[in-house]
Amino acid sequence: MSFFLLITRNVWSKKARSIGLTFAVAFAVLTVVTLGVTSSGLEQSAAAIISVGKADFTVVQKDVSDTLASTIDTQQLAGLRHTPGVTSAVGVLVEIEHINADNPVFIEIGISPGDFAGFGVRVVAGSAYAPTAAHEVMLGWRAAANLGLHVGSRFDANGTWNTVTGIYSTGNAFGDAGAMFPLPAIQGYNRVPGIVTLAFVKVAPGTSVAAVTRRVAFAQPVLTTIRTAAQFGRADRDLIYLQAAVTGSTVLAILIGAVIVGNTMLLSLFERTHEFxxxxAVGWTRRRMVALLLGESLLLALMGAALGVALSFAVAAGLAHLPALKGVLHPNFTEDVFWRALYTALGMTLIGALYPTIRAALLSPLKALSYE
Amino acid sequence: MSESIDRQLAIDVKGVTRVFPGRVTALAGLDLNVRYGEMVAITGPSGCGKSTLLNILAAIDSPTSGSVIVAGHDLAHIHDLSGYRRHEVGLVFQLHNLLPQLSTLSNVELPMFGCGWSAHQRRTRALELLAEVDLSGCEQRLPTELSGGERQRVAIARALANEPKILLADEPTGSLDSASTARFLDLLKRLESGGMTIVMVTHAPDVAANAQRVIEMRDGTVVNESVAK
Structure with missing residues (x-):
């Protein structure tokens, strides 16, 4: 019999305890992984907005609670366009509208047709709307397919009917699942004339993007630049709060799990005192006792982690279909999430098992053998 | 200390006392010598200190004072008591103390962990030992599937796992019927004839009569010694 087999037999022989501990670990992992994949999905969805335009970087108002609450006025946009090294700065107004139950978070972008090329928009059917048209719209090809609309259809948005003049493609799934309106029209609908939400900036070939972002930050301190999704938190405080909540919940889950594991292991210590x-008495060293007990804990942690990740797939999929989260939440199972699951399971199990293991290793053989 | 070690003696106990908390004296200046290859029975009434003596010899308890030298090791100066328990002595308890979740074979393998043996070597050795105690064919049975006598023979096989020089048995026949006791004693005699030093604590005079020497204890000290055969 190998040492590993001895560990598995011990774990298997105490089925109720092992199953209970596995589920305790699994629920903690489930909590951590589900929070991780949902926050990561929300972050990805939110950050997708900045990657719609084919830009070197995006400019938004600094420290807003939500990126879509960002406001950049005409003067700031002009200032961006005149920053040395900037070749174009496309201002767009972005809003989210509930279209129907299947499209609760529909992205609508106000943009001038003259900026389509700079924004990476390609008209694939029909034609672009007129720059100042009041009731014209272009649909992304995914949105058109989802809504069953085509060129010439009428599309109800912003409280009015709009004629679909064309279908566009941006090469970005998030952008292609939305609609584009003439900028003055959508500014009018939202009563924010001259205001845009984001500015998509391109720099001159051969120019350092980092240098240009520094110039923008220096010239316009109320604005911030975003080059990657990871920098998204600079503008969106909600995301920072969400990440903090996830970190806090992870720590809490580990601590609660560790207490449960520790309590169960301590009961197990009393139950197995005679065995230890x-x-x-037959010559096992303290070190080997520690190896045995930590090995059992490790096995339970791995089983709990596997079960927790499996459960989190089901829970995250279920959450994504909740009406309140449909279209917003796209669970994002990255490699990082699986590592976090493993760390959580190992962390809580080892923390929980530490004290009972030390106590077991320090048991006097005689007292342990006399223990009833 | 080493200059006082008598290499002819398997066990050399001098002036050993053991006082438990509450001033309960279990051993009171006990002296005892056991030669290599000797089978000794220790008898006496309950509470006379027989098991305490055996626990001290097995290094699972330590004396309050006095000197205990076993197989040439002064127990007061051993740092690695686990190694001593693993290699120098084999311990058989009254109630066998087999782990119920492990098979007969695995129970015998238990003391061999940490001896540097491979899983295959442990298994081979355990199979040999089970054959030696006439339990071939019972390898995969759980302790609950064995009779009391069979369990005690498994306990002997486990005690012999690391080829100890000395076998310590605490009331090994206390829970056995007469047939199982007879079979168990046959096994001890076989071990004795093979050169094993055996110290057995027993209440039963007929069991003690199988030893070369019977030591009678009372109130924590030796009161009588007799040659049984």
Missing amino acids: GLMR
Whole structure:
């Protein structure tokens, strides 16, 4: 019998305890992984907005609670366009509208047709709307397919009917699942004339993007630049709060799990005192006792982690279909999430098992053998 | 200390006392010598200190004072008591103390962990030992599937796992019927004839009569010694 087999037999022989501990670990992992994948999905969805335009970087108002609450006025946009090294700065107004139950978070972008090329928009059917048209719209090809609309259809948005003049493609799934309106029209609908939400900036070939972003930051301190999704938190405080909540919940889950594991292991120590005494009496070293007990804990942690990740797939999929989260939440199972699951399971199990393991290793063989 | 070690003696106990908390004296200046290859029975009434003596010899308890030298090791100066328990002595308890979740074979393998043996070597050795105690064919049975006598023979096989010089048995026949006791004693005699030093604590005079020497204890000290055969 190998040492590993001895560990598995011990774990298997105490089925109720092992199953209970596995589920305790699994629920903690489930909590951590589900929070991780949902926050990561929300972050990805939110950050997708900045990647719609084919830009070197995006400019938004600094420290807003939500990126879509960002406001950049005409003067700031002009200032961006005149920043040395900037070749174009496309201002767009972005809003989210509930279209129907299947499209609760529909992205609508106000943009001038003259900026389509700079924004990476390609008209694939029909034609672009007129720059100042009041009731014209272009649909992304995914949105058109989802809504069953085509060129010439009428599209109800912003409280009015709009004629679909064309279908566009941006090469970005998030952008292609939305609609584009003439900028003055959508500014009018939202009563924010001259205001845009984001500015998509391109720099001159051969120019350092980092240098240009520094110039923008220096010239316009109320604005911030975003080059990657990871920098998204600079503008969106909600995301920072969400990440903090996830970190806090992870720590809490580990601590609660560790207490449960520790409590169960301590009960197990009392239950197995005689067994530990026997092992010490037949010559087992303290180190080997520790290896045995930590090995059992490790096995339970791995089983709990596997079960927790499996459960989190089901829970995250279920959450994504909730009406309140449909279209917003796209669970994002990255490699990082699986590592976090493993760390959580190992962390809580090892923390929880530490004290009972030390106590077991320090047991006097005689007292342990006399223990009833 | 080493200059006082008598290499002819398997066990050399001098002036050993053991006082438990509450001033309960279990051993009171006990002296005892056991030669290599000797089978000794220790008898006496309950509470006379027989098991305490055996626990001290097995290094699972330590004396309050006095000197205990076993197989040439002064127990007061051993740092690695686990190694001593693993290699120098084999311990058989009254109630066998087999782990119920492990098979007969695995129970015998238990003391061999940490001896540097491979899983295959442990298994081979355990199979040999089970054959030696006439339990071939019972390898995969759980302790609950064995009779009391069979369990005690498994306990002997486990005690012999690391080829100890000395076998310590605490009331090994206390829970056995007469047939199982007879079979168990046959096994001890076989071990004795093979050169094993055996110290057995027993209440039963007929069991003690199988030893070369019977030591009678009372109130924590030796009161009588007799040659049984």
